Amino acid sequence: DIQMTQFPSTLSASVGDRVTITCRASQSISSWLAWYQQKAGKVPNLLIYKASSLKSGVPSRFSGSGSGTEFTLTISSLQPNDFATYYCQQYDSYSVTFGQGTKVEF
């Protein structure tokens, strides 16, 4: 199985900050990576797919980049609604794996 290492596990930030989360794959996954946001008690919500494609309706302050084994999710200016846990997910192979998550907190 492809392993996904996500860091940091926790990130302290303030409204207006630029935030970057990194996800590293144990082998190349081309651009087959998605990012999800999950708030406490809620279902994960897709933000970005194919590493850098923004899902319709997701604010443009979210962006993704990377290919191969190294990927980043950037929030250009953190808003109050963005405090949540973020997960990367690879879907290169016949199986799917998620990162351990990054909790963005105040």
Add this chain to the structure above:
Amino acid sequence: QVQLQQSGPGLVKPSQTLSLTCAISGDSVSSNSAAWNWIRQSPSRGIEWLGRTYYRSKWKNDYAVSVKSRITINPDMSKNLFSLRLTSVTPEDTAVYYCARGSPRELTDWGRGTPVTVSS
């Protein structure tokens, strides 16, 4: 808009079989462009993908290595739903179970989740 309605028991005894269903509205289980997934989440294991079923001229399944010997995901075209069976459960299988639609691989729509506890 796709909606996924999960159903099934929230308590399963050790060594027994966990069974959940996911009813689909707004799409078809036999869609040639979607895949129908089961995922679980627990504090100890994080988010863990379990497997999927999808139709590409014929029915196909992919399963996570960690549960491959115990899992079955089946479509039901007559009811437009898909199901999860996980046999020989242990307390390690305690988690919130989600069904989700893949388009075809990123997970665009999720069920609300079913908390399942494995306990005698």
